[in-house]
Amino acid sequence: MNDQNLLRGLFLAIIAGVFGVMATRYSVGTFAHAGPGLFPLLVSCLLGVIAVFMVVRSRIVPKVPVDFSIRNIGIIMVALCGFVVVSELLNMIAGIFFLVFVSAFAGTSYSWVRNLKIFAVLLAVAFAFQKLLGLNLPLI
Amino acid sequence: METLHNLAFGFEHALTLHNLMYCAIGCVVGTVVGLLPGLGPLATISLLLPLTYSIDTTSALIMLAGIYYGAQYGDSVSAITMKIPHASSIVACIDGYSMTLKGKTGLALFTAGISSFIGGTVAIVVLAWLAPVLGEVALLFGPADYCALMLFGFVCVSFVTTGSLLNGFAMCMVGVLLGMIGTDVNSGVQRYTMDLPSLADGVSLVSIALGMFGIAEITKNLDEKEERSPFNGKINLIPTWPEFKRIIPSALRGSAVGSFMGILPGGGTVIAQFAAYAVERKVSKYRDEIGHGAIEGVAGYAAADEAAARTSFIPLMSIGIPENAVMALMMGAFIIKGIQPGPNMIASHPHIFWGLVASMWVGNVFLVVLNVPLVRYWLSLFKIPYNVLFPAILFFCCVGTYSINNNLDDVYQTAAFGLAGYVFLRLGLDAAPMMLGFILGPMLEENFRRTMLLSRGDFAVFFQHPISATLLVMIALFIVWQVFSFIRNKGATKPLIDVMPQEE
Numbered sequence: 001m002n003d004q005n006l007l008r009g010l011f012l013a014i015i016a017g018v019f020g021v022m023a024t025r026y027s028v029g030t031f032a033h034a035g036p037g038l039f040p041l042l043v044s045c046l047l048g049v050i051a052v053f054m055v056v057r058s059r060i061v062p063k064v065p066v067d068f069s070i071r072n073i074g075i076i077m078v079a080l081c082g083f084v085v086v087s088e089l090l091n092m093i094a095g096i097f098f099l100v101f102v103s104a105f106a107g108t109s110y111s112w113v114r115n116l117k118i119f120a121v122l123l124a125v126a127f128a129f130q131k132l133l134g135l136n137l138p139l140i
Numbered sequence: 141m142e143t144l145h146n147l148a149f150g151f152e153h154a155l156t157l158h159n160l161m162y163c164a165i166g167c168v169v170g171t172v173v174g175l176l177p178g179l180g181p182l183a184t185i186s187l188l189l190p191l192t193y194s195i196d197t198t199s200a201l202i203m204l205a206g207i208y209y210g211a212q213y214g215d216s217v218s219a220i221t222m223k224i225p226h227a228s229s230i231v232a233c234i235d236g237y238s239m240t241l242k243g244k245t246g247l248a249l250f251t252a253g254i255s256s257f258i259g260g261t262v263a264i265v266v267l268a269w270l271a272p273v274l275g276e277v278a279l280l281f282g283p284a285d286y287c288a289l290m291l292f293g294f295v296c297v298s299f300v301t302t303g304s305l306l307n308g309f310a311m312c313m314v315g316v317l318l319g320m321i322g323t324d325v326n327s328g329v330q331r332y333t334m335d336l337p338s339l340a341d342g343v344s345l346v347s348i349a350l351g352m353f354g355i356a357e358i359t360k361n362l363d364e365k366e367e368r369s370p371f372n373g374k375i376n377l378i379p380t381w382p383e384f385k386r387i388i389p390s391a392l393r394g395s396a397v398g399s400f401m402g403i404l405p406g407g408g409t410v411i412a413q414f415a416a417y418a419v420e421r422k423v424s425k426y427r428d429e430i431g432h433g434a435i436e437g438v439a440g441y442a443a444a445d446e447a448a449a450r451t452s453f454i455p456l457m458s459i460g461i462p463e464n465a466v467m468a469l470m471m472g473a474f475i476i477k478g479i480q481p482g483p484n485m486i487a488s489h490p491h492i493f494w495g496l497v498a499s500m501w502v503g504n505v506f507l508v509v510l511n512v513p514l515v516r517y518w519l520s521l522f523k524i525p526y527n528v529l530f531p532a533i534l535f536f537c538c539v540g541t542y543s544i545n546n547n548l549d550d551v552y553q554t555a556a557f558g559l560a561g562y563v564f565l566r567l568g569l570d571a572a573p574m575m576l577g578f579i580l581g582p583m584l585e586e587n588f589r590r591t592m593l594l595s596r597g598d599f600a601v602f603f604q605h606p607i608s609a610t611l612l613v614m615i616a617l618f619i620v621w622q623v624f625s626f627i628r629n630k631g632a633t634k635p636l637i638d639v640m641p642q643e644e
Contacts (some may be wrong), residue, residue, distance in 0.1 A: 008567040012310050019317045019332070026329055031597030036324040036331055039585040040317060047313040050306060057306075068566045072362045073559060076355060076534070080555040083538055084548045099538065100531045106362045107527035118528055122535050129539065134194060136546045137539065 004064040009054030017052055020044030072106040079103035092139045096122050141233035143268050150494030153198060154502050162199040163499050164208020167506045172205075172518055176529065182572065183357060184211040185469050186349030187533075189476075190540040197477045198466055198492050202384020202499040205453075206474050208466065209500070212409065212449050213256055213507055217515055218443060220248045222522065231413040234429060235437025242433050246376040247383060253512035255391035259443030260432025260504040262395035263402065263450035268497050270403070270451075271324050271486065274458035278483040281459070281589040283594070286603050288608035288615075289405070290584050294577065294613050296462055301572045305622045308573045311564070315577020316584060318343055325582075326589065338549055345472040346544055348578060350537045351557025353562070353572040358530050359562050375516045383435060390420055390439035398444030402451030408464040411450045416444030452501055455483050461580070465572035494639040572597060 019040055029035030079102040087095030100119045104110055129135040169191075173184045185228065188207050192200035220236030232252070239248040247540055281289070298308020321332040322342030333339040379387075394416040401412035420440035421430050430437040453470075455463045460482025462468040474481050479489060479607035486493045541554040603609045 004566075004568050007571060008307070011563065011567055012314070015317070017404050019320075022332060026331060027327075031592045031599075033593075034326075034589045034592060036327045036329040039588060040320045040331065043313055043316050043320075048312060049319070050310045050313070052569075053308070054306060064568070067363075069363055073359045073562045076359055077555055077559055079534065080355075080538065080551060080558070084551045087548055089313055095538075096535060099535060100325055101532045101535050104527065106359075107530065109527060111441060114528065115531075125535075126539070132563075133191070135539070135543045137542070138548075 002063075003058055005058035005061060006055060006063075007066060009051050009056075009058055010052065012047060013051035016044045016048035020048060075105060075106040087101050087138065088115045092126065092137055093123060096126060143272075146490070146494050147268055147498060149490070149496030150496075151502075153491050154202065154498035155494035156487045159199050159202050159495070159499060160502065160641030162195065162203040163507050164510065165202035167210040168209025168514075169509060170207035170212075170513050170517075171214040171217070171507075172210075172521065175218050176517055176533075179211075179357065179533070180215060181208060181211040181466055182349065182469060182575070183353040184214075185466065185473075186346055186353060187536055187540055189349075189469075189473055190347055190543045193472070193543065197479065198495050201474065201479075201496055202468065203491060205496060205500060206506075207502045207506065208470070209256075209260070209446060209449050209503055210511070212367075212445060213252070213459055213511060214225070214518075216252050216256075216445065217249060217519070218522075220252060220438070220521060221245055224248075230410070231417050231441040232238050232438070234417070235433055235441075238431070238433030239435075239438065245337070247435070247591065248438050249375065249515055250379055250457040250512060251379045251387050251438045253393060253508055253515075254387055255442035256446040257504050257508045258388070258391040258396040259398055259445065259447035260450055260507075261501065262392070262443075263447035263500050264404075264497060264504075265289070266399045266447075266451055267500070268456055268494075271454050271458045271493075271497075273456060275483045275486050281607060282352075283590040284605050285345045285586060285607040286461070286587040286600060287591060288611035289459070290580050290587075292611045292615055293405045293461060293463055293580070294335065294573065295475040295618055296404070297573050297576055298406075299622075300406045300408070300411050301465070301570055301616070305619070306617075307569055311569050311571065311574040312577035315574035315579075316581035318348065318574070319578045319581025320585070325586070336547075338547065338553070343578075344541070344544060344550060344553060345578075347541055347550060348551040348557050349469060349472075349575065350403070350540055351554045351559075352394045352561035354533065354537045355554065355558030356561030356565050356571070358533055359558070360565055361526065362530065374410065377513065386426065386435045387439045390424060391443040393419055393423070394440035394443030395447045397440075398447030401444070401628050402448030403454050403463075405461075405463050408466065409445050412444040412448035413441040416440040420502060427536075428547040434589055453496075457485055458483060460485075461583075462576065465575040468576045471579055481618050511632050 023037040026037030027035035028037040028041060044120060062077040062104050079099050082102055083095045083099040086098045097119055100122065106113050126139060127138055130137045130139060161444055169188060170184060173179055174181065175185060185204065185207055192203055195203065216232045221240055223233045223237040236248045239245065294309060294312040295305065298312060299305050301308060321339055323330050323340055330340055397416040397419055398412040401415050402408060417437065417440060420436045421427055424430060424436045426434050426436050453466055455461055456471055462471045471481055479485065479492060523584035537554060538551050541550045542548055544550065566569055583600045591601060602612060
């Protein structure tokens with residue numbers, strides 16, 4: 001299963017499937033009087049055909065292993081979503097704190113002092129954005 | 141004569157203190173952010189796009205254009221000094237980096253700067269003269285022709301950026317589907333919104349761009365875990381006269397090649413650089429030295445790079461169809477600012493069009509007088525370790541997304557696209573064609589539905605119009621050629637661009 005070509009085809013097939021099935025739930029209409037579902041359905045079908053072709057081709061060409069590490073992307077996703085949750089619950093200062101201290105786990109080394117420095121600088125930048133550029137950041 | 145008059149009119153707008161300032165800011169910020177590892181022009185523009193929201197239209201577009209060619213130059217700098225290539229500066233790694241190894245970094249940077257200036261100047265002449273002419277041709281285009289032109293653009297971009305027609309075209313289709321999200325303009329039906337109010341207006345352009353090109357790139361760099369050694373060599377910028385004389389002819393050749401390649405659908409800076417480099421290797425007097433750190437190898441590509449960066453505005457501003465992902469992003473920015481690029485833009489907003497053209501030249505001057513001498517200071521940016529840099533970039537992604545609608549939930553969108561972008565990256569799919577598909581998707585649907593309505597559902601209409609018929613035949617020939625070469629090579633899809641030097 002660990003084959004880039006095969007997985008690529010399957011992944012695109014899933015996208016085509018999801019969009020295609022949902023398109024049929026809107027009115028499709030005829031070509032002369034297209035409904036909102038017609039064009040997405042058409043594009044999904046085209047994408048589906050390409051995806052099937054890719055799957056078939058992956059049987060012919062040599063396999064390419066996928067190099068996928070869940071760790072870093074996972075940390076980044078947690079940091080970003082946490083930033084939103086914390087900013088909504090408390091304020092954006094806490095959000096930035098969370099973002100910096102969690103995302104830093106994805107780096108090559110982890111240092112509290114360094115994180116505090118980054119946090120301080122970013123906080124200053126955020127206040128500058130708010131006061132000087134007029135961005136409406138919910139800092140406090 | 142009329143062109144000169146119009147240019148003078150443009151300079152009147154570009155040379156106000158206000159616009160000069162934004163042009164300078166754009167160039168400088170673009171160069172600095174473009175220098176950062178892992179941030180190419182696409183990521184740079186999307187990261188800085190929110191900065192332009194509060195500015196008036198002309199200044200905002202001037203600043204964005206400045207960011208764009210600043211980023212282009214910044215890319216070259218990091219490629220020349222440290223061999224950190226983005227897709228847009230792969231050629232710079234060949235001769236530019238060889239010159240650094242020989243201790244001629246300053247000369248390489250100066251050559252790149254001056255050649256960029258020459259390339260940019262030539263391209264602006266082409267742009268000022270050709271865009272209005274092409275704009276008139278564009279008025280001949282009917283909806284069927286627009287459909288065919290967009291499909292042709294998809295095919296060209298897919299082939300040029302990914303080297304694989306299939307992967308690229310699939311990504312264009314994914315982009316088109318993402319562009320369908322939101323309210324259908326003809327029927328008012330909400331499509332694919334999953335009843336989320338934030339999706340009713342469609343997916344935000346900035347979320348897609350920051351997720352796919354910002355967050356996905358950062359994660360990829362983090363996966364590689366290598367700390368880059370900063371550049372510590374000396375930089376002596378002033379060349380000797382014989383060296384200077386060698387720059388000019390190559391830069392002029394590069395400008396011509398770049399200006400031409402920039403106009404073609406799917407063209408743009410990458411293909412222009414390779415074409416110019418190939419030309420230099422064939423015709424230059426010093427062709428034996430190219431590949432081992434020759435001035436010509438740098439001058440030719442740098443001129444072509446900047447020339448193509450400017451002439452690629454021509455299809456966008458005269459026909460209204462962006463030819464590559466960067467221009468698609470630009471088009472998004474134009475539309476956010478309430479300007480619809482296309483044949484009517486020059487007539488309805490002459491001050492914006494000519495002001496932008498003139499400011500491109502002003503930006504060129506800034507690039508030479510400001511960026512080239514200051515570049516040694518900006519290289520110290522690389523002394524900041526990536527561990528410090530990436531949380532900051534993430535923060536800017538968050539702020540950039542948030543400030544569009546002052547809505548924190550939009551950050552979830554950016555995060556989701558970051559995840560999707562990472563998956564695409566690991567599956568070997570390039571996100572650049574997707575960007576084009578996303579921007580052109582709604583236009584493609586609109587024109588397709590109009591064509592079908594006019595022809596009462598008859599597909600033959602695509603072959604009855606000469607323009608669309610020609611374009612479709614070209615697409616068909618392309619596909620046949622691809623299938624043929626696939627069978628002949630037994631499936632080994634080699635990228636078109638395969639000159640990355642492997643040895644250290």
